Amino acid sequence: MKPLYNFAFFDEGSKREVRRAVLKGIAIPGYQVPFASREMPIARGWGTGGLQITLTLVGRDDVLKVIDQGADESVNAVSIRKLIVGTTGIASTDDTAEATLIQSRHRIPEVPLTKGQTLVLQVPIPEPLRFVEPSEFATKRLHAEKEYSGAYLALFEEIMKYGRVSTGADHPVTVNGRYVMAPSPIPRFDNPKMNDSAALILLGAGREKKIYAVPPYTRVVSLDFEDHPFEVEDMGGKRCSLCGATGVFMDEIHEDSGAVRYQCNDSGFCLSRRGGGKGGEA
Amino acid sequence: MGYVAVKGGEAAIEASIERLKYERLKTGSFLSVEAVSGGMKALIDQVMSEGSLYDEGIAAIAIKQAAGSPEEAVFLVRAYRSTLPRKHYSIAAEPSSMRVERRVSACFKDIPGGQILGTSADYTHRLIDRGLCSETPEENESWLRDWNGREPEADPPEGSPSLDALPNVIGFLREEGLLPRLPIDDAEPHDVTKKALEFPTVRSERLQILTRGQTGAVTALGYAALRSYGALHPTVGELRVGMVAVYVANPSGDEDSTDDAYYVGEVRITEVESLVPVPVERGQGRTEIEFDIGYGACFGQNETKAIAMSILDQCLESGDKRYPTQDEEFVLMHVDSVEATGFISHLKLPHYVTFQSKLDAARRTRAREAGK
Numbered sequence: 001m002k003p004l005y006n007f008a009f010f011d012e013g014s015k016r017e018v019r020r021a022v023l024k025g026i027a028i029p030g031y032q033v034p035f036a037s038r039e040m041p042i043a044r045g046w047g048t049g050g051l052q053i054t055l056t057l058v059g060r061d062d063v064l065k066v067i068d069q070g071a072d073e074s075v076n077a078v079s080i081r082k083l084i085v086g087t088t089g090i091a092s093t094d095d096t097a098e099a100t101l102i103q104s105r106h107r108i109p110e111v112p113l114t115k116g117q118t119l120v121l122q123v124p125i126p127e128p129l130r131f132v133e134p135s136e137f138a139t140k141r142l143h144a145e146k147e148y149s150g151a152y153l154a155l156f157e158e159i160m161k162y163g164r165v166s167t168g169a170d171h172p173v174t175v176n177g178r179y180v181m182a183p184s185p186i187p188r189f190d191n192p193k194m195n196d197s198a199a200l201i202l203l204g205a206g207r208e209k210k211i212y213a214v215p216p217y218t219r220v221v222s223l224d225f226e227d228h229p230f231e232v233e234d235m236g237g238k239r240c241s242l243c244g245a246t247g248v249f250m251d252e253i254h255e256d257s258g259a260v261r262y263q264c265n266d267s268g269f270c271l272s273r274r275g276g277g278k279g280g281e282a
Numbered sequence: 283m284g285y286v287a288v289k290g291g292e293a294a295i296e297a298s299i300e301r302l303k304y305e306r307l308k309t310g311s312f313l314s315v316e317a318v319s320g321g322m323k324a325l326i327d328q329v330m331s332e333g334s335l336y337d338e339g340i341a342a343i344a345i346k347q348a349a350g351s352p353e354e355a356v357f358l359v360r361a362y363r364s365t366l367p368r369k370h371y372s373i374a375a376e377p378s379s380m381r382v383e384r385r386v387s388a389c390f391k392d393i394p395g396g397q398i399l400g401t402s403a404d405y406t407h408r409l410i411d412r413g414l415c416s417e418t419p420e421e422n423e424s425w426l427r428d429w430n431g432r433e434p435e436a437d438p439p440e441g442s443p444s445l446d447a448l449p450n451v452i453g454f455l456r457e458e459g460l461l462p463r464l465p466i467d468d469a470e471p472h473d474v475t476k477k478a479l480e481f482p483t484v485r486s487e488r489l490q491i492l493t494r495g496q497t498g499a500v501t502a503l504g505y506a507a508l509r510s511y512g513a514l515h516p517t518v519g520e521l522r523v524g525m526v527a528v529y530v531a532n533p534s535g536d537e538d539s540t541d542d543a544y545y546v547g548e549v550r551i552t553e554v555e556s557l558v559p560v561p562v563e564r565g566q567g568r569t570e571i572e573f574d575i576g577y578g579a580c581f582g583q584n585e586t587k588a589i590a591m592s593i594l595d596q597c598l599e600s601g602d603k604r605y606p607t608q609d610e611e612f613v614l615m616h617v618d619s620v621e622a623t624g625f626i627s628h629l630k631l632p633h634y635v636t637f638q639s640k641l642d643a644a645r646r647t648r649a650r651e652a653g654k
Binding site: 006186 | 291292294295357360361363364365367475476477478479480481482611615620621623624625626627628631632633634635636637638639640641642643644646647650
């Protein structure tokens, strides 16, 4: 990367502006703060919200981890890491425990995050009510009035239709008893990891120009009903064919023979288990 | 085992980028940036307009780098633009003092200053010109010498206004009282690149989003409004293309006056004012026809986009949400090239986790059906 660009790509004025939005987000957990999202050298919808947060927070001593759908080596994770490392010269790692700054798309690592770490999640659609109400003007109002019956009604309709809640990833959560928030398309499996997290969780939506946050040790509750409690994806009876882990989120691999086997989705976690065992049987 | 994109991402990316270069060079015929600048004026104008950056040189490099894809070129320009410090806002440029190169009105046959056809492909027949395959530099140079040596065929008629002081056609209608008299609104425009859009928007934000919009998207929505959704038939009061001077105020002088401001250059723009007839209730069952104005302006010569923009401007001013073309969220959130192409193209990214999660939900609903 030629020194045509500043440390971490942005000019300092832009960084300050994004940081202001981050601070406001931390001050109002779960509230979507609009910000002047910049066009980035990677495409809108490919993680520009997360990237803008990361680039404004990164310092020379940070150790970076970037994952896409659980994998450090996934093409988009490689591309984003290349850009951040290329414009900052900081160190990067696959090891969750070693990282100070983790940018992720659609997963929270299996290794529990610790105090002082920051997890930055890339968000495609930050508005949890978007599928019940297409208008931004209207949804802002619904949040202001804490009017979330639409979100519950959507879950209720699923129960009526399918006998159970059929949300996939991005199952909405209530943050700090106030705002309903889209946790970004993490699997339901990862929702509980947000609750009372020791690490700071920041969420950035570049195209939709919103930043929001879950500060450390904040209560995060997945939306559900008393008689239909929230359920994570069923990983029961599945064992990683590479490291033997159970009880973690698995990728389903279809062999040429037609057989199905499983493998840890969090590739950093899987590798560390095979490379001499950081983290035991989860 | 099938392809699992977990390891080897880095090497694959490097190889893919190399292939991109190979595809650009493989025929052995290399396009120079000068050739882009010289021969692709329309594309440069489009890229500058959608890229929201008036820099012909940067646009030309971007087009070469993008192998001619407007979507990629606009993306490059925008990403470059967002690293540029913005030190000044110009004084509002005044298109009535435009050095006009082309100007047509569909309202009146004869307008003061006259219709000026200028440069336009409108009346060409779209027949492939095979002659372009064999044109030689010598021929072209000699043609150019001829062109440059030509005398003007006729002097402009006595008393006609000069080309940088052509009165706006709309002005005549305003004098006649056919346009509503509105107070001058000199409110400082918002800057959509410095603050995220919030609804309801103000007009300066709408105009900025539209002028930065993807040409095809703005055209498609303008066409939808024209054809059926909220059917209206505007008339182009005036379309003009020409150079507009840009000034930055002298910090110690008058903020709005160009007298002691710094002249920083000129930009070519297309400006359109459309007239849309609307019924106005006058009470006691009496209805009169008045004209609304739709305004379009964009960098470069992008006439279809500017006209479509003027239609959408009027649509969004009316704001009748029965029609998607009059719903500001529907129009403004979806016309940006970088945003639309980015989000559509992200579907190429792996979705293993999200899909696995949906698969889990789907299997459970099936298990229930089977259990009935």
